[in-house]
Amino acid sequence: MNERAFAGRQAPAQAAFRVLVVDDDPDMAMLLSRVLVKEGMVVDTVYDGDAALVHAMSSAPDLILLDVMLPGLGGFDICERLKADDVTALIPIILVTALEDTQSRVRGIEAGADDFLSKPVKVEELIARVKTLRRLHDTRRELEARRLAAEVQRKETIRKAFSRYISPRLAERIISDLGDDGLPFQSHAQRISVVALFADLRGFTRLTETIKVDKVVAMLNEYFAVITEAAFRNDGTIFSMAGDCLLVGFNVPFPQPDAAVRAWRTAQDMIASFAPVLAGWTQGGGTPTGVGIGIASGEAIIGNIGSPHHMSYTIIGDAVNTAARLMQMARAGELLVSGAVYDSIRGLVPSSSVASRGNVALRGKTEATPVYAIELASVRAR
Amino acid sequence: MNNEGHKVIVAKDLEDLIPIFIGNRHKEVEALRAALAAADFEQLRMLGHRMKGVGNSYGFERISVFGKQVEDGARSGDRAGIEICIAEYRDYLSRVQISYE
Numbered sequence: 001m002n003e004r005a006f007a008g009r010q011a012p013a014q015a016a017f018r019v020l021v022v023d024d025d026p027d028m029a030m031l032l033s034r035v036l037v038k039e040g041m042v043v044d045t046v047y048d049g050d051a052a053l054v055h056a057m058s059s060a061p062d063l064i065l066l067d068v069m070l071p072g073l074g075g076f077d078i079c080e081r082l083k084a085d086d087v088t089a090l091i092p093i094i095l096v097t098a099l100e101d102t103q104s105r106v107r108g109i110e111a112g113a114d115d116f117l118s119k120p121v122k123v124e125e126l127i128a129r130v131k132t133l134r135r136l137h138d139t140r141r142e143l144e145a146r147r148l149a150a151e152v153q154r155k156e157t158i159r160k161a162f163s164r165y166i167s168p169r170l171a172e173r174i175i176s177d178l179g180d181d182g183l184p185f186q187s188h189a190q191r192i193s194v195v196a197l198f199a200d201l202r203g204f205t206r207l208t209e210t211i212k213v214d215k216v217v218a219m220l221n222e223y224f225a226v227i228t229e230a231a232f233r234n235d236g237t238i239f240s241m242a243g244d245c246l247l248v249g250f251n252v253p254f255p256q257p258d259a260a261v262r263a264w265r266t267a268q269d270m271i272a273s274f275a276p277v278l279a280g281w282t283q284g285g286g287t288p289t290g291v292g293i294g295i296a297s298g299e300a301i302i303g304n305i306g307s308p309h310h311m312s313y314t315i316i317g318d319a320v321n322t323a324a325r326l327m328q329m330a331r332a333g334e335l336l337v338s339g340a341v342y343d344s345i346r347g348l349v350p351s352s353s354v355a356s357r358g359n360v361a362l363r364g365k366t367e368a369t370p371v372y373a374i375e376l377a378s379v380r381a382r
Numbered sequence: 383m384n385n386e387g388h389k390v391i392v393a394k395d396l397e398d399l400i401p402i403f404i405g406n407r408h409k410e411v412e413a414l415r416a417a418l419a420a421a422d423f424e425q426l427r428m429l430g431h432r433m434k435g436v437g438n439s440y441g442f443e444r445i446s447v448f449g450k451q452v453e454d455g456a457r458s459g460d461r462a463g464i465e466i467c468i469a470e471y472r473d474y475l476s477r478v479q480i481s482y483e
Contacts, residue, residue, distance in 0.1 A: 098435035119435030
């Protein structure tokens with residue numbers, strides 16, 4: 001159905017039913033109007049075809065009683081034009097005519113008329129036909145209202161479900177971008193500057209070999225609960241969660257001029273938030289571990305990547321690879337950042353917590369990358 | 383024609399519209415006569431078509447009958463038949479007795 005025409009007529013359930021009467025005979029127009037007003041309807045009257053077309057398109061009445069033989073545009077032509085326009089296509093039209101031949105009726109049906117009323121008009125028949133179309137109209141309106149409510153509910157359900165896996169802002173963005181085929185971001189694949197943060201629970205893989213499976217899941221849930229919250233608090237977008245590793249993007253898909261600073265704060269937040277969890281694990285006899293983090297900036301491609309059956313909205317590119325390599329090198333409680341990222345956060349990091357690792361040849365990269373190590377545990381203690 | 387043929391019962395709701403309606407019918411007679419004098423059969427056909435539609439809508443069955451006669455006569459070019467019909471229409475309007483229920 002036409003979303004624009006209906007939206008323009010969102011009205012309370014008891015809103016007046018508006019009828020446009022089109023007849024060049026003032027006596028006939030007056031009669032039709034009088035009968036319908038008595039039935040509680042609101043009636044506008046026009047006396048020629050051109051005015052009828054303008055009125056119908058501008059005011060979108062709930063029903064049109066349309067004479068066939070009119071000065072200017074004839075009833076059939078008006079009917080055809082209104083039914084061909086998305087805004088007016090669903091307005092019921094009753095052709096009111098003294099034409100008795102079958103050919104005229106067929107012409108009316110072909111023009112899209114919803115019903116016919118013969119002249120001379122019998123008042124009882126007029127009322128019955130209008131009421132029938134009004135019931136259909138009301139039903140259609142109610143169904144549309146229900147459809148809209150269901151759509152809102154569906155999106156809310158999706159939003160709640162998505163929000164357990166991705167940042168609430170990204171969930172909102174995906175829902176607002178959903179196309180008719182249900183796929184988001186179809187036209188949003190693009191190359192942009194990003195800041196990528198990888199976080200990993202150091203030594204956890206070895207730990208999982210010595211503890212029970214249900215305990216592993218419980219520990220991972222605790223870990224991810226605090227570090228994803230840290231990412232969300234700083235408006236990071238979580239792109240993947242694999243094993244004990246988390247990829248968070250900044251400046252994507254929303255512009256964030258302070259992306260590097262946000263990534264830095266996220267790293268601090270993750271370490272600080274995870275500290276009580278880690279303390280609990282250690283007290284419970286678990287093997288000491290900690291979060292290692294890598295941050296790098298640069299160009300990346302963002303988009304839907306995968307197959308029609310399984311697709312990920314993700315980022316790929318040099319910045320992501322570099323952040324991953326830095327994370328792999330980071331010790332528990334340590335943050336490794338690329339030179340470009342460090343330049344952006346230099347003023348925020350206590351110099352005593354920073355150590356340059358020089359230019360490091362990262363696996364898969366032809367050029368050495370300047371790397372800085374920041375001891376996050378000591379930053380947090382300050 | 384006896385008086386029974388001139389009695390019309392109109393819905394009470396339409397009572398206030400009837401003086402306008404009858405006034406327009408008298409104007410219609412003059413329009414019919416002018417069109418006939420000009421031998422404008424297309425105009426006669428349109429006027430007859432309109433009379434056919436509006437007459438009995440208000441309860442004036444005879445007006446619809448006159449309208450059909452004029453419309454048919456215009457299509458066939460029956461000038462004499464239309465002239466008689468217009469005269470009878472004029473006479474009818476002068477004699478019609480309207481009551482409201």
